[in-house]
Amino acid sequence: AQSVTQPDIHITVSEGASLELRCNYSYGATPYLFWYVQSPGQGLQLLLKYFSGDTLVQGIKGFEAEFKRSQSSFNLRKPSVHWSDAAEYFCAVFTGGATNKLIFGTGTLLAVQP
Amino acid sequence: KAGVTQTPRYLIKTRGQQVTLSCSPISGHRSVSWYQQTPGQGLQFLFEYFSETQRNKGNFPGRFSGRQFSNSRSEMNVSTLELGDSALYLCASTIEGLGEQYFGPGTRLTVT
Numbered sequence: 001a002q003s004v005t006q007p008d009i010h011i012t013v014s015e016g017a018s019l020e021l022r023c024n025y026s027y028g029a030t031p032y033l034f035w036y037v038q039s040p041g042q043g044l045q046l047l048l049k050y051f052s053g054d055t056l057v058q059g060i061k062g063f064e065a066e067f068k069r070s071q072s073s074f075n076l077r078k079p080s081v082h083w084s085d086a087a088e089y090f091c092a093v094f095t096g097g098a099t100n101k102l103i104f105g106t107g108t109l110l111a112v113q114p
Numbered sequence: 115k116a117g118v119t120q121t122p123r124y125l126i127k128t129r130g131q132q133v134t135l136s137c138s139p140i141s142g143h144r145s146v147s148w149y150q151q152t153p154g155q156g157l158q159f160l161f162e163y164f165s166e167t168q169r170n171k172g173n174f175p176g177r178f179s180g181r182q183f184s185n186s187r188s189e190m191n192v193s194t195l196e197l198g199d200s201a202l203y204l205c206a207s208t209i210e211g212l213g214e215q216y217f218g219p220g221t222r223l224t225v226t
Contacts, residue, residue: 046214106156
């Protein structure tokens, strides 16, 4: 069955430090993968997506993610975190075909220390 | 281009009542999906509509239903509300349902 795992429920980093949020997926075919960010009381904002091609994808707000098929991973990175990056981050895989839906991980809550 | 809009933003209902939530997709988007977000279950897919037809449905009871109009606007309805239906309901739109979904701000439903 398709699934997405985000092993880290909560992460705290210092402002200016680098960030890596982990995401592992289970999907039979070539996956369409996404990272979304959610601020408190808000909807989900698309950060970046991977459909095919270059395995390192760039997104908004200085985020990037690398698709590694051999590890079934799609980790999100940012070289220098800003206080405004504090939010919850969700990794998702699109199932397509007959089911046509996003399957989300449980999310990683990011706190940024000054 | 305007984003996905959802109304109302907040609702308080009593057990046993019914509720209707509305979603207007991005102009030109024909597919609308609904998701329920709760602290315990996370983000779960409810259903997807495309060209006024329900194309996919998640694992929710029949109390949850929806529809889509010819202008792609969508509504979802929950009948006989239960306390466990308290959640953030998110609507998302795509051009034709291929992966890249854009979300609205959500409707926060509280059932008392």
